[in-house]
Amino acid sequence: MKIGELSRHTGVPTRMLRYYEEQDLLHPGRAENGYRRYDESALHRVQQIRGLLDSGLTTEIIRTILPFLNKPDEIHLHPECLTPETAALLRGEAERIQQRIDCLARNRDAIRAYLAAVQPETAG
Known part of the structure; x- marks a missing residue:
């Protein structure tokens, strides 16, 4: 194509x-x-x-x-593909992604708390 x-x-x-x-x-x-x-x-x-x-x-x-x-x-x-450099790069990325997930979860929780405070009947 x-x-x-x-x-x-x-x-x-x-x-x-x-x-x-x-x-x-x-x-x-x-x-x-x-x-x-x-x-x-x-x-x-x-x-x-x-x-x-x-x-x-x-x-x-x-x-x-x-x-x-x-x-x-x-x-x-392949066993030979995971060099120490690649492993370190991937570990760093996994940690960075986890930090983003944690931040997103905090923001989600804050939004839900705000909605629950201003619209208690529709929170959830």
């Missing part, structure tokens, strides 16, 4: 798909006329990239771990 088709199927703008390619996250083939060509696996790959970006991971980290993610719920790790 062409880049426009991939964009329509995934909801990701073509500009972002080109950016993913620049960041070495997406690897389209090329047709004889030079147009980008994507196979069906690109649909899943773009969804993975979006999910990882939405969770707050950087493209650097995504580029490191993406080759080892087969499916959203499955990780295929």
Whole structure:
């Protein structure tokens, strides 16, 4: 499929798909006329990239771990892939994500407390 088709199927703008390619996250083939060509696996790959970006991971980290993610719920790790540097990078990201989760939970609780105070009958 062409880049426009991939964009329509995934909801990701073509500009972002080109950016993913620049960041070495997406690897389209090329047709004889030079147009980008994507196979069906690109649909899943773009969804993975979006999910990882939405969770707050950087493209650097995504580029490191993406080759080892087969499916959203499955990780295929080669023993040699987890270098001490990569492990430290991932530990740091896990801690940063946990801090964001904790902050979001505090904000959620504050919003619920406010709603309970001003609208006790609809709080919950």
